[in-house]
Amino acid sequence: MTGSPKPGDDRKVEVAVSRGASIMKELPLSDVYQLLEPGPVVLLTTQQNARPNVMTMSWHMMVDFAPPLVACVVSSADFSFAALLAEQECVIAIPAVELASTVVRVGNSSGRAVDKFKSLGLTPLPAESVSAPLVGECFANLECRVVDTGMVDKYDIFILEVVKAWIDPAQKQPRTIHHHGYGNFVVDGETIVLDSKMP
Numbered sequence: 001m002t003g004s005p006k007p008g009d010d011r012k013v014e015v016a017v018s019r020g021a022s023i024m025k026e027l028p029l030s031d032v033y034q035l036l037e038p039g040p041v042v043l044l045t046t047q048q049n050a051r052p053n054v055m056t057m058s059w060h061m062m063v064d065f066a067p068p069l070v071a072c073v074v075s076s077a078d079f080s081f082a083a084l085l086a087e088q089e090c091v092i093a094i095p096a097v098e099l100a101s102t103v104v105r106v107g108n109s110s111g112r113a114v115d116k117f118k119s120l121g122l123t124p125l126p127a128e129s130v131s132a133p134l135v136g137e138c139f140a141n142l143e144c145r146v147v148d149t150g151m152v153d154k155y156d157i158f159i160l161e162v163v164k165a166w167i168d169p170a171q172k173q174p175r176t177i178h179h180h181g182y183g184n185f186v187v188d189g190e191t192i193v194l195d196s197k198m199p
């Protein structure tokens, strides 16, 4: 029940806080992302001046069903940032766990100096609607166009519309990886099916 504060309420809050403090351990605010990262970890490809590049990305979220809109944080420190801003297109490629160590290497190096497709053994495949390449080793590839840059200056957030989606039927029941920080990943496991009205 809510209502106006009563005498003694302040003390109850104090007791609750001190109990919480004795049970709970304070988490540094800089570690919060490790709890909330949605995953799956994906690769994002771009192409500028006929040069393909690929980066690793885990800070993304769905924004709408159809057309599918995805919000992505692509740091302005990344080489991919300038290509995405200039070309306004990219591919989100979704790797399965078998590709995990390559995904980490992609995310620990920059395309400024090397062609990561070549050096890390990834296969660029032509996309249909965008110049950025698909990644042949990924089980899903989403061709995307930038539709909103309103949050780029402040947050490096791009809103992407998925305009074409591809699935590799040869990769059966792929298990995605989810980033928990500092080289820790959770791998998709058991599927449970519940009665839910949510599409």
Ligand SMILES: Cc1cc2nc3c(=O)[nH]c(=O)nc-3n(C[C@H](O)[C@H](O)[C@H](O)COP(=O)(O)O)c2cc1C
Residues within 6 Å of the ligand: 041, 053, 054, 055, 056, 057, 058, 059, 060, 073, 074, 075, 077, 078, 079, 080, 081, 103, 104, 106, 107, 108, 109, 110, 111, 112, 179
């Ligand atoms: C697991 C993992 C997740 C990452 N997630 C993001 C992300 O969401 N956004 C981002 O800007 N960089 C992210 N990075 C870092 C970029 O992948 C990294 O800076 C990359 O080397 C940039 O490549 P580029 O300079 O060729 O664009 C991530 C790296 C790893 C290993």
